[in-house]
Amino acid sequence: MNTMPAVSGQDPSVTGYALLGLFSLREEMSGYELKQLADRTLKFFWTAPAMSHVYSELKQLAKAGLVEETVIQTGARRRRRYRLSASGRSALEGWLSFGEVGFPGLKHEVVLRLFLGAVSGPARPRGILEGYKHQLERRIAELRGIRDGLGEAPHYRYAAIVADWGMRYYREELESVADANERLGGP
Amino acid sequence: MNTMPAVSGQDPSVTGYALLGLFSLREEMSGYELKQLADRTLKFFWTAPAMSHVYSELKQLAKAGLVEETVIQTGARRRRRYRLSASGRSALEGWLSFGEVGFPGLKHEVVLRLFLGAVSGPARPRGILEGYKHQLERRIAELRGIRDGLGEAPHYRYAAIVADWGMRYYREELESVADANERLGGP
DNA sequence: TGTAGCATGTAAGCCGTTACATGATTGA
DNA sequence: TCAATCATGTAACGGCTTACATGCTACA
Numbered sequence: 298m299n300t301m302p303a304v305s306g307q308d309p310s311v312t313g314y315a316l317l318g319l320f321s322l323r324e325e326m327s328g329y330e331l332k333q334l335a336d337r338t339l340k341f342f343w344t345a346p347a348m349s350h351v352y353s354e355l356k357q358l359a360k361a362g363l364v365e366e367t368v369i370q371t372g373a374r375r376r377r378r379y380r381l382s383a384s385g386r387s388a389l390e391g392w393l394s395f396g397e398v399g400f401p402g403l404k405h406e407v408v409l410r411l412f413l414g415a416v417s418g419p420a421r422p423r424g425i426l427e428g429y430k431h432q433l434e435r436r437i438a439e440l441r442g443i444r445d446g447l448g449e450a451p452h453y454r455y456a457a458i459v460a461d462w463g464m465r466y467y468r469e470e471l472e473s474v475a476d477a478n479e480r481l482g483g484p
Numbered sequence: 485m486n487t488m489p490a491v492s493g494q495d496p497s498v499t500g501y502a503l504l505g506l507f508s509l510r511e512e513m514s515g516y517e518l519k520q521l522a523d524r525t526l527k528f529f530w531t532a533p534a535m536s537h538v539y540s541e542l543k544q545l546a547k548a549g550l551v552e553e554t555v556i557q558t559g560a561r562r563r564r565r566y567r568l569s570a571s572g573r574s575a576l577e578g579w580l581s582f583g584e585v586g587f588p589g590l591k592h593e594v595v596l597r598l599f600l601g602a603v604s605g606p607a608r609p610r611g612i613l614e615g616y617k618h619q620l621e622r623r624i625a626e627l628r629g630i631r632d633g634l635g636e637a638p639h640y641r642y643a644a645i646v647a648d649w650g651m652r653y654y655r656e657e658l659e660s661v662a663d664a665n666e667r668l669g670g671p
Numbered sequence: 672t673g674t675a676g677c678a679t680g681t682a683a684g685c686c687g688t689t690a691c692a693t694g695a696t697t698g699a
Numbered sequence: 700t701c702a703a704t705c706a707t708g709t710a711a712c713g714g715c716t717t718a719c720a721t722g723c724t725a726c727a
Contacts (some may be wrong), residue, residue, distance in 0.1 A: 458601075
């Protein structure tokens, strides 16, 4: 016999589990708050879902019983707040301990355009590289701010490892930009 | 008045343009060959499209007049071969010279699971990191083979820059794996 | 009182995948 | 001749985005 509560819907996507996982950092959130948290965490290693996608993902997670939904009526609009349910936590733990993990997926338009440099001529990649460099510097500053806020507290142990991973990655990208610029005969 | 030939369909997606770009490396290809080429080039900086997606993308590109299609009937099955058309080349050039290039998108399940290490406990990330290390080593060997085949010929100038970018990235990932393992108290 | 930003959603539709079906070719 | 691999697609569907619609709140 089945002692689990009946739930409906499919297995969550990886993004679904990722969002579920964020509830381990903060017990209760609205969709908006979850999106904000995703933009300070997930974003650095997993494409941040659009606002509207966060809402629809939460709807599905609620339908599957993995998060508990509290509806608050305020005037003409209802607000919802969510927290991880017991079965949500065990689903998350199960997902984390299960199976193979795929190789990271990358969609790197900068490198794509560099790769096609023979078609566009070298001026275009140089400009793109320049723009990418600025974006990277902004990202690095953003991530450094977050990383500094974590400190060395054991509570943020994993987050700190991940933040340092991200910093190392962005620094490597900066190096690759410099190397490519040099080889393109750039400044 | 419009001097361009009439074509139908939407603007290609980035993946569409990426595939179009591969015809600058090899004049004429079947869908199968295009997929093989993508797996030796694109794959390292842009998620490689599934075989079936390559076929449907080619169909769309042909419909839009960006590639020319030659149909060959052999027995009960027709084969198709493709080459870049004149308007395909100018569409590619236009796309390459146009506009803003977004920040690279990453879907890194390894880091995601590391990030959630507090939920799973440290043993699981350690195992995942170990597996990732092996995958990275295989990738590096694969890319090194390709890179060595390029040599220093000016013809492969851009490809060589991109291959070296990839190698640098994978080496950095290996460093991050080692750092994370250390901090997890691992071997 | 009006406007900018906070907040919550729905609808349409593309992008891309997996599963499936099937044919052709090569070598054991 | 059987199996493996090369090769070509179709169908169904999920994931995720953009565009749009709307309400709420603070403050100038």
